[in-house]
Amino acid sequence: MRVKRPTIKDIAAAAGVSKGAVSLALNGRSGVSESTRARVLEVASGLGYRPSVTARALSSASADAVGLVLVRPPRALGDEAFFFQLIAGMQSEMSCALLLQVVGSREEEIALYQRWWAEHRVDGVFLVDLLVSDPRVALMSSLGLPAVVVGGAGHHGSLASVWADDYAAMTSVVEYLKSLGHRRIARVAGLSSLLHTVRRDAAFASSVVDGVVVPGDYTAEAGALATRALLASESPPTAIVYDNDVMAVAGAEVAASLGVGVPAELSIVAWDDSVLCQHGRLTALSRDTFAFGARAARALVAVIGGALPSDVEDVLPELVVRGSSGVAPGV
């Protein structure tokens, strides 16, 4: 049933040379005459030959795939448009396949990376969701596994990275709000174990005096809860910056249900723009996640190709001002 494809052996027989000569000829390496090479190439294309990635991977060559492991409860994944955008962008710059697996723990993730690499199933991997002190960085270096850190904080040991300056972005958001007269600014943060959360925290703390930070986990529930708590405090903020779109939208709804006018009494800014923000008319920090993924893929391809790992900084996210932000009340 399975279609038998021509192998290197068939070509060798048809061209009247040895397997080894065919391999050399096809890979453009020296060791065969030009006339032989031409004949082999002709026979190969005549037979519709395509090399077997599986066999090639076994003898320590390319695996024609890159890996991405996501750690999270599977159900939570579907709501994160960010990752799908990212993956879509990666695909646009890769001719090889993406080996994707979702696991439940960091340990599994690490084991999977090691296994994929040892078995030549991948040529390189993407590292996402970087932790504050991430063991994966050292692991990649010690394994010699080509890797690109996606969305970290710039320098990560000897690894290449593609990143955005969250510190500067947060500062710009705060400056924007300050220029509108806001003084009591709050922040609903993302998971505190993630590096970029810490970066944003730091930027927020250094540019806002007495800024309140409420931890969150990117869910609508967390956003609603945090907003309710902030608005109920004795001196409620006049502006809130949320770490993602879902929490921001939930926050906007809580404000509406409490009769708090947006933006008259409360300004809302979301990190990461999306259709959700567009339709909710939320001011958002917009970045091109697709392009970000594409950049990451290009970096990985380069590293796999032997290029020296370099750090690529993404353009600063752009603040898209919509209806949810305005001058502070009483200004």
Place this chain on the structure above:
Amino acid sequence: MRVKRPTIKDIAAAAGVSKGAVSLALNGRSGVSESTRARVLEVASGLGYRPSVTARALSSASADAVGLVLVRPPRALGDEAFFFQLIAGMQSEMSCALLLQVVGSREEEIALYQRWWAEHRVDGVFLVDLLVSDPRVALMSSLGLPAVVVGGAGHHGSLASVWADDYAAMTSVVEYLKSLGHRRIARVAGLSSLLHTVRRDAAFASSVVDGVVVPGDYTAEAGALATRALLASESPPTAIVYDNDVMAVAGAEVAASLGVGVPAELSIVAWDDSVLCQHGRLTALSRDTFAFGARAARALVAVIGGALPSDVEDVLPELVVRGSSGVAPGV
């Protein structure tokens, strides 16, 4: 640099038996004594042995991966939460990896499936976006490649399938609108090349007299354009059913901008629920895409395991009534 993992040869040496015996012992096959098997297993686990999927795939065994090829312009992918939900659901029921690639044409897709199968890179594949007369179905059968049709129309040759009854679902939506007094009902359809679009068209045509169908392509632009055209016609519909959430939200905004009251003058129903519909308060046909993906994965695992292909029908999508639908004007 690359970590050297124990191979079957190392185990053989350590246990004092041959490679073949180790293979038999590890795979639970007869041909070795129980005492030898126990010793081999002990040595293997002591050495931390993990078989190489790559090598195993080469000698015509499992590839420990399943494939999914998506045909569309990469940039369009990121907005389709449906696929990410689906993939997340699939992952939840699979212990193996997913080989994912986005290509630009049907021809590339077919070539990729053939190649992956010939090279043992996958054990089976998912078929999505089924066309009206889809060449892939016959191809899978002739290749003998285990496959599951996701979201088709029930029977597809000898292939297993996981599907939802779009015909019945569309009928139920129309009946719901009729019960509210609507008579002039329109539909903004999806891509006409897709099988489920045709099914929905047929159900719509048979339950609505003089129903207008405007073709669309799932983008916000198409939804807005279609809605504008429908509302400008001489006898505008009192209800519109959209083939996805993005078009429905765009339609709702067009109605709002034209001063057409929703649901007072126009009822809107979206196919496929999402956060977008939730926040836009749109009545939507809701299905659990994550569970759908999980079911598809289970079906594929079963087929790969040698089970006879069967057709699994998903539960009927449930109509979630929100603020965008109500009694027809003048009723």
Place this chain on the structure above:
DNA sequence: GACCCTAGCTAAACCGGTTTATCTCCGGCT
């Protein structure tokens, strides 16, 4: 003419498994 070098090619090992053919030993049956 002896020597060396190199281009061009082949044969064979190798990657890490699976599978088949073969070989040995032991027990049971007649």
Place this chain on the structure above:
DNA sequence: AGCCGGAGATAAACCGGTTTAGCTAGGGTC
């Protein structure tokens, strides 16, 4: 004693490539 059968193990082939060692023929140098 002789024959047969099966269990238990091994060696070797195989999957489809890459890579290395080695062989041969031809040309250049002294």
